[in-house]
Amino acid sequence: QQQVKQSPQSLIVQKGGISIINCAYENTAFDYFPWYQQFPGKGPALLIAIRPDVSEKKEGRFTISFNKSAKQFSLHIMDSQPGDSATYFCAASIGEGNQGGKLIFGQGTELSVKP
Amino acid sequence: KAGVTQTPRYLIKTRGQQVTLSCSPISGHRSVSWYQQTPGQGLQFLFEYFSETQRNKGNFPGRFSGRQFSNSRSEMNVSTLELGDSALYLCASSDPRDSNEKLFFGSGTQLSVL
Numbered sequence: 725q726q727q728v729k730q731s732p733q734s735l736i737v738q739k740g741g742i743s744i745i746n747c748a749y750e751n752t753a754f755d756y757f758p759w760y761q762q763f764p765g766k767g768p769a770l771l772i773a774i775r776p777d778v779s780e781k782k783e784g785r786f787t788i789s790f791n792k793s794a795k796q797f798s799l800h801i802m803d804s805q806p807g808d809s810a811t812y813f814c815a816a817s818i819g820e821g822n823q824g825g826k827l828i829f830g831q832g833t834e835l836s837v838k839p
Numbered sequence: 840k841a842g843v844t845q846t847p848r849y850l851i852k853t854r855g856q857q858v859t860l861s862c863s864p865i866s867g868h869r870s871v872s873w874y875q876q877t878p879g880q881g882l883q884f885l886f887e888y889f890s891e892t893q894r895n896k897g898n899f900p901g902r903f904s905g906r907q908f909s910n911s912r913s914e915m916n917v918s919t920l921e922l923g924d925s926a927l928y929l930c931a932s933s934d935p936r937d938s939n940e941k942l943f944f945g946s947g948t949q950l951s952v953l
Contacts, residue, residue, distance in 0.1 A: 756940045767929050767944030813882065817940050826872070826895045827942065829882035
C-alpha cells in the first residue's frame with residue numbers, strides 16, 4: 725500500500741517533443757505528490773508538486789496531471805530539451821505532522837532528449 | 840542561502856566497520872531527513888529529525904541510526920557495515936513553517952563497502 729509505481733524505466737525523446745512519465749499509487753491517504761529531477765552526481769531537486777484537490781498544475785514547460793479516481797498522476801515535459809536529460813522521480817507523502825520528511829519514491833525514469 | 844551540505848562526498852569502508860555521515864541543512868531549516876539510494880531499491884526513507892527528536896523512521900535495521908544537534912546539523916551512523924550498505928546516502932532539509940514535505944536534498948555521500 726505504500727508503493728508508488730513509475731513507468732517507463734527509460735525514455736528517449738527527440739528535442740522539441742513531449743516527454744510523459746506516469747505514476748500510480750495505492751494508498752488513498754497520500755495527499756502530496758511531487759516530482760523530483762536528478763542529474764548525475766547531484767541530489768534530487770524538486771521540480772513541481774500537486775495536491776489531490778486539483779487535477780492539473782503547470783509550471784513553465786512542466787505539467788502534472790492528476791487523476792484521483794484512478795490513483796494516477798503523470799509528468800508532462802513540453803518542448804523537451806537536451807538539458808532536460810536526467811532521472812525523474814515521482815513521489816508521494818501523507819501530509820504534515822508525524823509524516824514530516826517522509827516521501828515514498830517511484831523507481832525513477834531515465835530521460836534522454838536527443839538533439 | 841547555502842544549500843544542504845553533506846560530508847564526506849565519498850567514503851570507502853570494509854565489512855564490519857562503522858561509518859558516520861554528516862549533514863548541514865539549509866540555514867533556518869529544522870527538519871532533516873535521510874534517504875538511501877541504490878540502483879536496485881531506488882530512494883528509500885531512513886529517518887527524519889526535527890528539533891533533535893526522531894519523528895519518523897523507515898524500515899531499516901537498528902544498525903542505521905542518526906541524531907540531530909541543537910544547531911539542526913545531523914549525523915547518521917551505520918554500524919557493522921555489510922556489502923549491501925553500499926549506496927548513495929542523501930540528506931534533505933525542510934522548513935516546517937513552509938512545508939514539511941518540500942525537501943531540499945544535498946549531493947549525498949557515496950559509500951562503498953568492500
